[in-house]
Amino acid sequence: MGIIRAVNLIFDYIRHDEENDKEEINHALRGVSLDIEEGSFVAILGHNGSGKSTFAKLMNGILLPSDGTVYIADMKTNDEEHLWDVRKTAGMVFQNPDNQIIGNVVEEDVGFGPENMGVPTEEIWERVDKSLEAVGMTAYRLQSPNKLSGGQKQRVAIAGVMAMKPRCIVLDEPTAMLDPNGRREVIKTIHELNQQEGITVLLITHYMEEVIDADRVVVMDGGHVVMDGTPKEVFSKVNELKKYRLDVPQVTELADELKQAGMELPDGILTIEELVEELAAQLS
Template sequence: MGIIEAKKLSHDYQKIGEDGSVESVYRAVDGVDLDVAPGQFIAILGHNGSGKSTLAKHLNAILLPSEGTVYVDGMDTKDMDKLEEIRQTAGMVFQNPDNQIIGTVVDEDVAFGPENMGVPTEEIVKRVENSLKTVGMWEYRSHSPNRLSGGQKQRVAIAGVVAMEPKCIVLDEPTAMLDPVGRKEVIRAAQKLNREKGITIILITHYMEEVVEADRVIVMDQGKILMQGTPREVFSRVEELKEHRLDVPQVTMLAHELRKDGLDLPEGILTIREFADVLGKAGQECQ
């Protein structure tokens, strides 16, 4: 069994009338199967309303299934006796870091989670140092979070989750409110946690460039999984993605358009460096 497993997961939002009756039902997630192995970096893509954030909230029992089942490290999210353990196993980072940061000083904020778990003081001190160093925020440990940039705040929020030593971190559109610099800071921190600490990362995003180094990309549309595979496999399906109002990385689209114009380029180019290498080889062959 994977660290995260969903079986036929569906979630309905109900609109309740003034008299308490159900006026309408909207199915946000519809029959999703998901299996995430320990140590993987998974990216879940989709436009607004695709169901990706609703799915994310099921992965540490913020929401419970209307139908189907979600297991976190073998624990059923509907088992209320396991709720605390589930949320310590799968930590959650949200869009707005201000909603997660509660301390007046950075290191106090990061220590809050372990303190609530009853971790001994000496161990808390180690965890705070290690987690802040991991996300590159150790030098800001005595700063007020209010004086940090958006990207720095989000890295502190991630450090607060890391200090609780989860096996998995779910990042629900963590860069949505950030500028390009802040977005890069947060994605690098997530990649480092995955590579160096072996923490399973599930990144929910609509920024295509953020997922090119993921192990697997899952694309959602209308509450269902539309496609999944490696980034190269998914982004090779440019026309299909466009049909569903989804983008691809800019360099992938550029290569795709040049290919349509007759240039001998492979589908699924993901990075500027890769594009430059392929373009250079094509130029040499033309000489």
Template sequence: MGIIKTSKLIFDYIRKDEEENIEEIKRAIDGVSVDIEAGKFVAILGHNGSGKSTFAKHLDAILLPTEGTVWIQDLDTSKEENLWEVRKRTGMVFQNPDNQIIGNVVEEDVGFGPENLGVPTEEIWKRVEESLKGVGMAAYRLKSPNKLSGGQKQRVAIAGVMAMRPQCIVLDEPTAMLDPNGRAEVVRTVRELNKKEGITVILITHYMEEVIHADRVIVMDEGKIVMDGTPREIFSRVEELKSYRLDVPQVTELAYELQKNGVDLPDGILTLEELMEKLLPMFAERFPGKVTLGNGVDNGD
């Protein structure tokens, strides 16, 4: 069994009236079974209302199953005696960092989590230093979070989770409120933590470019898993993704349109470098003497 496993997971949102009579039942997760290996970077995609954020909240036992089971390692999240250990092993980073940052100084905020876990003071400060270095925010440790940009705040929130030494980090649309530079900062930080520290990362997002380096992509729709594979496998199925109201990375879309117009390109191109690697030989063959491979385009006389 992987670090995270769910079996036939069902979750219903139940709305009741003032007299506690059930007015509406809305199924948000519908029979999801998934097994995620330790150390992997897994992205979960889906349009608004697909169930991806509800699923994320089950991984830290913020929500408990209506039916089925969620295990974090070998711990059943629905058992109250496991709650403390589950939340030590899985850290959550939410969409708005302002909802997660509570300290008046960056280093105090990062140390808040391990302090609540009863970590000795000397060890707390060691973890604070290591975590801030890990997200590139050590120079800001004495700053007020209010003086930071959105991307910097989100990196501080990630450092706060890191300081608790979880084995898995779940990020629920952590870049949704950030500008492109802030999004790039956060995604770069998460990728480095995954590669260097071996931490399992679950990234919930609707930005397609954020997932091209993931090990695995899961697509959800109406509470179900409808696609599951590598980024290349998933983004090779452009029309199917669009049927679930999702886009593909811009360069993948461009390559797909070129394909439809007769250009011989493979499915699932993910980066601009990859696209140019395929296109330049075609241009060189069609316009001899005008294109120099590896040196860009030679405009001639």
């Protein structure tokens, strides 16, 4: 059984009219079940409004499901007594880098989580040192977060979560507000944490190029899981992805078009090297 288990999750946003007589119900999730293995790197894709962000916020009890259950390391998120253990186990990184940094100095921000958990002072320092090292921000530990680039701020936010020693990290569109450099920085950092520290990663995004190295890709649309598989499996279905208003990397699209025109290419080409290998073999 996986570290994260979502069982038949339903979530409705209910909005009341000003007079409170009419209410509008928005079904953000309509029965999502997902089992995520410890140590894996899972990406969730979907356009805005597909329910992916709602799903993320259900993972550590920021939102509680209208129906269904989330188990984090076998603890129910809607069990009041486990709430803090759930949040310790599943750390969360949000979209806007500015709005999740609390400290006025990088290292103090990283220490914020352990402080709240009541970790003894000496251990806080150990955890802060280790977390900053893990995201490569040790050189900036005494700086003000305001002086950092977007990518660096997100790495600080990730370090802040790491210092809580979580078993998994949920990242809710961590790169949406970053430029290409910042995006690369953050994705590289997450992969390193996954490989070196064995942290389970749940990456929510709408950028295709960020998910090609994931172990598993889950596509959401209209509050349902509509595709689930390895990146190769998912990206071999270019037309289906387009139906869900998602992009595919240019090489994947090109390979798909060439196949449709009659060339024989394998399914789900994801990288430039793969495509060039195949084309070179056929054209020379």
